[in-house]
Amino acid sequence: MSKDRSQPPRRSPRPRGPRHLPFRPAIERARRFHARQGVICEELEMMSDGLPAFDIARNGAFVRDLAPHLRVHHCLEEGWLFPLLTGRLPGHGETTVNLLRLKQEHMEDCDAASDLGDHIRHVLEDAGDVQAERLAYQTRALFRSLRRHVAFEVEVIFPLAERLLTADDLLCLSHAYDRSEVADAAYLLRH
């Protein structure tokens, strides 16, 4: 049978899938947020190294406000990134287990940051003394845990998101990070 040459040849449909989508900005935003958590860890480490001297003017509000600030990061992940990833993963696999563990770590880190904040609030509001040994222990435990957590998300979770999430997923994620960008960046500038 001869071909009908009066019609333009049909193009094969454009392949659809994450590899062909403009996904970078959302994950780049997420990486930027994590880079700022890295800066927070450096601040905590410097503060811990300086103990028993403690500069309340430099570090007081930074530590006091840390827990609510971390919640901004956790809400972005638990409210957007993790559910989007779960939606692209069939069944309960290793990633599901990892995401549950990461949520648990969020809670533990937030509790640790709250304890640290309570300690500093007491110093700021009641003019109490800094308990240097306790503060050093709390601070070291927190920044070590935060660093481990952030490294896992950067090395394992973000690449997975780049592979699995669709354009719509990434657009949602991008908007979510955009909405928190100013508040997140302002925390480090303010303190």
Ligand SMILES: [Fe+2]
């Ligand atoms: Fe996280």
